[in-house]
Amino acid sequence: xxxxxxxxxxxxxxxxxxxxxxxxxxxxxxxxxxxxxxxxxxxxxxxxxxxxxxxxxxxxxxxxxxxxxxxxxxxxxxxxxxxxxxxxxxxxxxxxxxxxxxxxxxxxxxxxxxxxxxxxxxxxxxxxxxxxxxxxxxxxxxxxxxxxxxxxxxxxxxxxxxxxxxxxxxxxxxxxx
Numbered sequence: 001x002x003x004x005x006x007x008x009x010x011x012x013x014x015x016x017x018x019x020x021x022x023x024x025x026x027x028x029x030x031x032x033x034x035x036x037x038x039x040x041x042x043x044x045x046x047x048x049x050x051x052x053x054x055x056x057x058x059x060x061x062x063x064x065x066x067x068x069x070x071x072x073x074x075x076x077x078x079x080x081x082x083x084x085x086x087x088x089x090x091x092x093x094x095x096x097x098x099x100x101x102x103x104x105x106x107x108x109x110x111x112x113x114x115x116x117x118x119x120x121x122x123x124x125x126x127x128x129x130x131x132x133x134x135x136x137x138x139x140x141x142x143x144x145x146x147x148x149x150x151x152x153x154x155x156x157x158x159x160x161x162x163x164x165x166x167x168x169x170x171x172x173x174x175x176x177x
Contacts, residue, residue, distance in 0.1 A: 007139075008022075011102060018050065026043075026044055030042065030043045049142050050142060051139050051143060051144065051145050052145070052146075052162075053144075053145045054145065054146025055103070055104050056104070057147055057150075058147075059102060059104045061131060061135065062135060063086075063090070063105075063122075064122055064127055065135045067082075067086065067087045067123070070085065080092060087123075090105060090116065090119045091120045091123070092116065093112065093113075093116055105119070141164065143162060144162040144163075151163060
């Protein structure tokens with residue numbers, strides 16, 4: 001049994017849209033594999049994981065994290081060599097009907113060529129181990145990825161905690177006689 005991870009960076013047009021897209025993709029892919037390999041049953045182990053990202057400061061870090069995954073995995077030498085990457089679109093100007101440029105990407109520069117050049121510059125330095133760990137933890141734990149201010153805003157909007165709680169059981173309160 002092979003395990004593979006798919007990273008998608010999506011901005012929903014309306015509430016619940018990402019869940020519906022993923023549900024449709026999962027169903028269609030499962031039908032394809034089951035028909036192709038004459039099998040039955042589910043392919044997916046558990047639900048998909050999702051994180052809310054502070055686009056102002058952290059979105060481009062996520063782009064770099066995702067685009068470099070095939071390189072870190074030793075599948076390709078350069079992110080532009082991976083067929084399922086958006087790098088060719090963002091850095092090299094290759095048309096891709098699935099990609100809509102995010103406002104943060106468009107703000108990198110005034111012209112398309114300057115934007116592509118600025119995007120390529122982002123990949124000259126590797127992400128630090130701390131940044132890799134922070135992105136992975138946010139993804140794996142379905143946590144908000146962003147500044148403390150952004151997390152405060154999300155907590156206020158949702159009315160619930162978005163940061164990890166303290167590890168372990170709460171301490172016992174002493175009983176007074």
